[in-house]
Amino acid sequence: IVGCQVRREPLDSTERYTRWINNLTEEQLLTQVFTSHGPTVIMPTWFCSREWFFHVGKFDEGGKGVPEDLLFFYKHIQKGGEVFRVNHCLLLYRYHPQAATHSVLEGTIWNHRVWFLEDRVLSSWTTFTIWNAGKQGKKLYRSLSPANQKKVTAFCDVDEKKITKGFYTYEESEERPKPKIPVCHFRDATPPFIICVKL
Known part of the structure; x- marks a missing residue:
């Protein structure tokens, strides 16, 4: 095109x-x-x-x-x-x-x-970190297929309040126990990253 x-x-x-x-x-x-x-x-x-x-x-x-x-x-x-x-x-x-x-x-x-992100990028990754433990990062996590949710090793952020909490619990999950995803400072996070920001 x-x-x-x-x-x-x-x-x-x-x-x-x-x-x-x-x-x-x-x-x-x-x-x-x-x-x-x-x-x-x-x-x-x-x-x-x-x-x-x-x-x-x-x-x-x-x-x-x-x-x-x-x-x-x-x-x-x-x-x-x-x-x-x-x-x-x-x-x-x-x-x-x-x-x-x-x-x-x-x-x-x-x-x-x-869907396009999952097809073009995440399908070839075994693990990844979501850079943003706020609304956009959590929205992305909840929107992923169950297989790709399992690839998320952590959320990373710069917000001390989110980092201090230590994890994000996916409350809407049908799984028991509910998935808990660690939240860490970006310096402690492992690539590759999906960066979620609202522009």
Whole structure:
């Protein structure tokens, strides 16, 4: 997929998002696919061959609430596709409150992101540490498949209060005893890490 930089109309709409998509480095076009922002080049700018489009498998036209661009983008990457961006603004990208993108629930996108992370990264790891013993880290842990939850060796953080508590108990678990995951200072943690921060 080849995309480009964009200019928003009105100019002050989605400033942070627009800055993100316009300033990612070439390497970040692939490493940032796990963030909450979605595809690292936005769908209205995409170019790819018709042959590749059919190889990836068209868009999911499931209707309102389906993040069809994100799903296609993930399938593209899974099939070995690359991501490039022309570093010129070639599109005026209008913002309006009735846009279809607003019908996609945050939870839907979260579930797809977690599935993609599990498929692309965690499937090849035997253990890992979640960097964030707060809300985002715990949310990720609870969203993982049981097999990937068992790979979490610890949460790490800088917050002394969380570290002093010493562990996180997964109260919603069906398991008995309930899983208790250690919480340690990041200096004492063992890589690899999944870093969970709300930007």
